[in-house]
Amino acid sequence: MIHPSAPLSGHRPRHKVLVVDDHADAADSLVLxxxxxxxxxxxxxxxxxxxxxxxxxxxxxxxxxxxxPQISGLDAARAIRSCRLESKPVLVAVSADTRQHMLQASLDAGFDFHLSKPTPAGQIERMLRETLEHA
Structure with missing residues (x-):
């Protein structure tokens, strides 16, 4: 179990994070x-x-x-970017596929970062702090 030294939110509003994975166990574990x-x-x-x-x-x-299945995360990223959301979310690709052409495809689709599965909890915490701490 992860016991961070201090939550990201501190006394500020909590950051909203959307987790997307067709493997429910992986998604639910990341949510926790x-x-x-x-x-x-x-x-x-x-x-x-x-x-x-x-x-x-x-x-x-x-x-x-x-x-x-149905549509890929690449297509979903393009669709999210095309919505021109006011929140301008940071998009992070999470995949076991680390081939160079997939890394480039994720950037081309509008992702800001690419994390490899399985992603250690400490790496997720660092990425959150670096991307959301000043948001």
Whole structure:
């Protein structure tokens, strides 16, 4: 169990994070970690649901799996970016696929970062602090 020294939110409003993965166990585990780190979370198990939630939940950050049925995380990222959301969420690709062309494809689709699965909890906490601490 992760026991961070201090939640990301401190006395400020909690950061909203949308977790998207078609593997429910992976998504739900990540949600638990993020909540321990002080984030307000929402979860989607499909890329289509992710696009819908991005426009209603208005997250500061979206952790999005790349390989999903129906539409890919790449297509979902393009759709989220095309919505021109006022919240301008940070998009983070989360995938076991670390081939160079997939890293480039994620950047081309509008992702800001690419994390490799499995991602250690400490790396997720550092990424959150670096991207959301001053948001």
């Amino acid at each position: 970690l993020l909540e321990q780190l002080g984030c307000e979370t929402s979860v989607a198990y499909t890329a289509l649901e992710a696009v819908r939630q991005a426009t209603t939940f208005l997250p500061a950050l979206v952790l999005l799996d790349l390989h999903m």
